[in-house]
Amino acid sequence: MPLFLIKSIIALFLLIAALTSAFSMFTLLGKAEKKADPAVLRKVHRTAGFVFGLLLLVLITLGADFLAAEGDSVSPRVVIHYTLALSLFAIFLLKFLSVQFFKLFLRIVPTLGMTVFVLTLVIVLGSAGYYALRGGKIYPPATASGAAKQTELQGNMETGSRLFAGRCAGCHFSDREDQKIGPGLKGLFRRSSLPVSGRPVTVDSILRQLKTPFKSMPAMTGLTEQDLADLLAFLKTI
Numbered sequence: 001m002p003l004f005l006i007k008s009i010i011a012l013f014l015l016i017a018a019l020t021s022a023f024s025m026f027t028l029l030g031k032a033e034k035k036a037d038p039a040v041l042r043k044v045h046r047t048a049g050f051v052f053g054l055l056l057l058v059l060i061t062l063g064a065d066f067l068a069a070e071g072d073s074v075s076p077r078v079v080i081h082y083t084l085a086l087s088l089f090a091i092f093l094l095k096f097l098s099v100q101f102f103k104l105f106l107r108i109v110p111t112l113g114m115t116v117f118v119l120t121l122v123i124v125l126g127s128a129g130y131y132a133l134r135g136g137k138i139y140p141p142a143t144a145s146g147a148a149k150q151t152e153l154q155g156n157m158e159t160g161s162r163l164f165a166g167r168c169a170g171c172h173f174s175d176r177e178d179q180k181i182g183p184g185l186k187g188l189f190r191r192s193s194l195p196v197s198g199r200p201v202t203v204d205s206i207l208r209q210l211k212t213p214f215k216s217m218p219a220m221t222g223l224t225e226q227d228l229a230d231l232l233a234f235l236k237t238i
């Protein structure tokens with residue numbers, strides 16, 4: 001399952017936990033007539049808060065992994081998203097510590113709680129909204145940098161095949177899907193996502209893999225624009 005999907009599913013549960021937490025406390029503190037049992041509301045609040053903290057920690061760890069793998073090439077949107085997530089965690093921690101150990105701070109706890117709630121909405125809905133507006137496309141569209149040039153150049157599949165044999169075949173099968181040193185690339189362009197990073201299979205994401213590989217694959221230097229076009233022409237046939 002691609003990392004993106006895993007993060008989205010966890011984020012959905014995070015949102016549900018935040019809503020549950022906020023709703024239980026708002027009912028407890030913000031309503032004059034007390035219909036529900038305060039003890040139950042408190043318990044719901046605490047359980048949802050605990051789940052929230054745990055999920056947030058998982059998301060932050062996954063995010064850190066992603067950032068470490070992407071290096072300095074991440075977009076400003078990702079930087080803002082992650083900075084807000086870290087701030088959210090800090091505020092959540094502050095609230096947790098105030099409730100558990102520093103009871104004299106109790107009067108700032110409702111404010112912290114509301115901040116946690118608002119920040120969660122901003123972070124999760126901000127990201128979800130962005131992807132919704134983009135029609136579900138995760139990475140920059142194929143018009144970015146290299147791809148525009150690639151479509152102008154006609155790739156030669158025969159030359160591409162020879163280039164693949166020389167530069168890629170040591171680590172990749174072109175006629176099988178199993179792993180050599182890197183993943184087997186058979187049927188690459190018919191797949192829904194790239195095998196390791198989970199990025200969509202586009203000319204752009206493959207060029208990106210060759211220039212700044214996802215993890216341990218060495219960067220493919222010394223390939224001309226024509227070489228790349230030839231390689232892509234070949235990759236489309238396997």
Ligand code: HEC
Binds near residue numbers: 194199210213
């Ligand atoms: C020294 C070994 C090695 C060579 C040579 C190599 N690769 Fe890779 N390749 C890898 C490894 C390992 C991965 C797994 C992802 C990573 O570590 O970046 C990979 C991943 C990939 C992926 C999938 C990336 C993803 O996002 O899932 C593609 C596509 C790819 N390589 C294409 C190529 C092409 C085309 C060439 C030749 C120009 C090539 N590789 C040369 C080792 C190699």
